[in-house]
Amino acid sequence: DTAVSQTPKYLVTQMGNDKSIKCEQNLGHDTMYWYKQDSKKFLKIMFSYNNKELIINETVPNRFSPKSPDKAHLNLHINSLELGDSAVYFCASSQGTGGMETQYFGPGTRLLVL
């Protein structure tokens, strides 16, 4: 059974379009995250939600809007896509907010903006 799943796995789109990436976890965790991994492999946190509430919002353009309909899902909507948005986006989940928790990552969504 897949613990953290993301759809789609690959996304190729034109500049200016709006797209969404979905994430679901079946681990019963209460905290979910979105990370961006750029071409230099640097993995940077974008958002973190705990029990559907936003708890971390790093300096991310407001074209990126996360939505958590329930604690098992955290979706990412991106408006007006730009070339620099091309990256791998990873969803992750963990249990709790103490800082010692293991994060479980989804397989990633490879976004290419043309």
Next chain:
Amino acid sequence: RKEVEQDPGPFNVPEGATVAFNCTYSNSASQSFFWYRQDCRKEPKLLMSVYSSGNEDGRFTAQLNRASQYISLLIRDSKLSDSATYLCVVNKNTGNQFYFGTGTSLTVIP
């Protein structure tokens, strides 16, 4: 200055070798530390947490030096399957603000 810095490598070592990676962090208030492993075109997975007293898991040993603000990972008797990128991760405080290093690439050669 980056929150977490690692030597990107690459480290190319023969099977059976011992290899060590270091990672430094900038925030002295950091509370928790981890090593994750990321295979090519895959997601990161936890390798081990790093405890203040140091900890060992089979061929892997992690150490924390709070005074110098660095974390190390030692791999003994390297296997081909150890080839991957090793990511140092630091949590700044009691919360979910995890900072990843850029990773150190390891290739174990037959």
